[in-house]
Every structure is written in structure tokens, then in C-alpha cells.
Amino acid sequence: EAQVTQNPRYLITVTGKKLTVTCSQNMNHEYMSWYRQDPGLGLRQIYYSMNVEVTDKGDVPEGYKVSRKEKRNFPLILESPSPNQTSLYFCASSFNGGLNTEAFFGQGTRLTVV
Amino acid sequence: AQSVSQHNHHVILSEAASLELGCNYSYGGTVNLFWYVQYPGQHLQLLLKYFSGDPLVKGIKGFEAEFIKSKFSFNLRKPSVQWSDTAEYFCAVNAGNFNKFYFGSGTKLNVKP
Numbered sequence: 001e002a003q004v005t006q007n008p009r010y011l012i013t014v015t016g017k018k019l020t021v022t023c024s025q026n027m028n029h030e031y032m033s034w035y036r037q038d039p040g041l042g043l044r045q046i047y048y049s050m051n052v053e054v055t056d057k058g059d060v061p062e063g064y065k066v067s068r069k070e071k072r073n074f075p076l077i078l079e080s081p082s083p084n085q086t087s088l089y090f091c092a093s094s095f096n097g098g099l100n101t102e103a104f105f106g107q108g109t110r111l112t113v114v
Numbered sequence: 115a116q117s118v119s120q121h122n123h124h125v126i127l128s129e130a131a132s133l134e135l136g137c138n139y140s141y142g143g144t145v146n147l148f149w150y151v152q153y154p155g156q157h158l159q160l161l162l163k164y165f166s167g168d169p170l171v172k173g174i175k176g177f178e179a180e181f182i183k184s185k186f187s188f189n190l191r192k193p194s195v196q197w198s199d200t201a202e203y204f205c206a207v208n209a210g211n212f213n214k215f216y217f218g219s220g221t222k223l224n225v226k227p
Contacts, residue, residue, distance in 0.1 A: 040221040
């Protein structure tokens with residue numbers, strides 16, 4: 001089954017404790033991205049990756065890092081989480097990020113930073 | 115920067131009522147348009163998409179949307195809603211030159227049985 005898998009689904013952590021949210025897709029997609037969803041703001045892109053070793057900032061990259069060492073995986077790293085990063089996070093993938101492609105979303109990770 | 119506007123933030127309807135959710139975008143070039151639905155506690159699922167061709171697009175669960183290029187709009191419609199349509203709906207635009215999807219702020223639909 002074609003899918004995007006995120007882990008963990010729920011995470012509560014303390015300020016400053018490094019964490020990683022994993023994302024994996026099995027569709028051989030080139031393009032992957034991370035979004036955060038906040039009430040009234042919709043989804044905002046954090047980082048995206050056009051292919052292996054090619055990443056770039058989205059609209060709200062501050063406080064986040066990503067890596068793309070393999071095509072299928074695109075982890076999101078919070079080196080020193082802060083309470084304003086409490087949010088619902090979605091990983092998405094698409095064939096190439098260009099026109100005539102659709103995005104497939106993971107199940108989401110609800111992160112709480114206390 | 116491109117933008118996507120959803121003017122209705124919260125809509126409450128009774129079952130069998132008709133639905134129309136507005137979506138406007140700001141990019142003037144070639145775009146792909148999408149409506150995604152997010153049921154409570156779940157991830158985003160694709161309702162329908164427009165790439166090219168017939169501007170009236172039919173999606174799953176009886177939803178349809180009409181692309182009106184001159185108005186930069188892609189409104190979502192359903193003739194008769196059901197309680198199971200209670201969800202949040204997101205309009206999204208892919209302006210290919212920018213390699214990203216732009217999302218609206220979402221519309222929460224509450225259908226009363």
C-alpha cells in the first residue's frame with residue numbers, strides 16, 4: 001500500500017531536549033516536505049527536499065533541521081525545541097513537486113513542548 | 115509570496131443542506147488546485163484535484179469544484195451534506211515554478227444530524 005509513515009504520532013517533550021520525527025515513503029517520490037498545522041493558519045511549509053541531498057527552507061524553517069540521505073526518508077530534527085514549536089506536524093511526498101502531481105500526507109505527529 | 119484564501123472559517127449546516135466553500139488564490143500563472151479533507155484526528159486526504167481540462171471537477175463522496183480562472187477561484191460544492199462530512203477542508207495550490215503547495219487556513223464544517 002502506498003503510504004507516508006510518520007513516527008511518533010504523539011510526543012511530549014521538555015524545552016531544549018533534542019528530538020527527531022521520522023518520515024518514510026514507499027512510493028519512490030523525489031519530493032518530500034514538512035508542514036506544521038496551527039489553528040487558523042492552515043499548513044505552513046517548514047522544509048522541503050527535491051531529491052537526495054537537496055533540501056531547502058520553506059516558509060517557517062527557524063528552529064528546525066532536516067536531512068535527506070536516502071530517497072525514502074526525510075526526518076525532521078528539532079535541536080532545541082521550544083514551546084512555540086508545539087504543533088501538529090505533517091510530512092508529505094509527491095512525485096516531483098512540480099505541476100500535475102499530488103501530495104500524499106502522513107498521519108501527523110502531535111508535538112507538545114513544555 | 116503566493117497566497118490562498120478561504121473566507122469561511124467555520125460553517126455549520128444541517129444534514130441535506132447544500133454546501134459551497136470559497137477558495138481564492140493569488141498566483142497568475144499555471145496552477146494545480148486541490149481540496150483536501152481532514153476528518154477529526156486524521157491526516158489530510160485528497161478530495162479532488164484540478165490539473166487542466168474541464169474546469170468542473172468531480173471528486174469523491176459527491177464533492178465537486180469549479181475552477182474559474184478569471185476569478186482565481188476554486189470553490190468546493192456538495193448538493194446535500196451528511197453528518198459524516200463533518201471535517202476540516204483545505205484548499206491548496208501548487209504553483210509549479212515554486213515547487214511547493216500553498217494551503218488555505220482551512221474551513222471547519224460542522225453538519226448537524
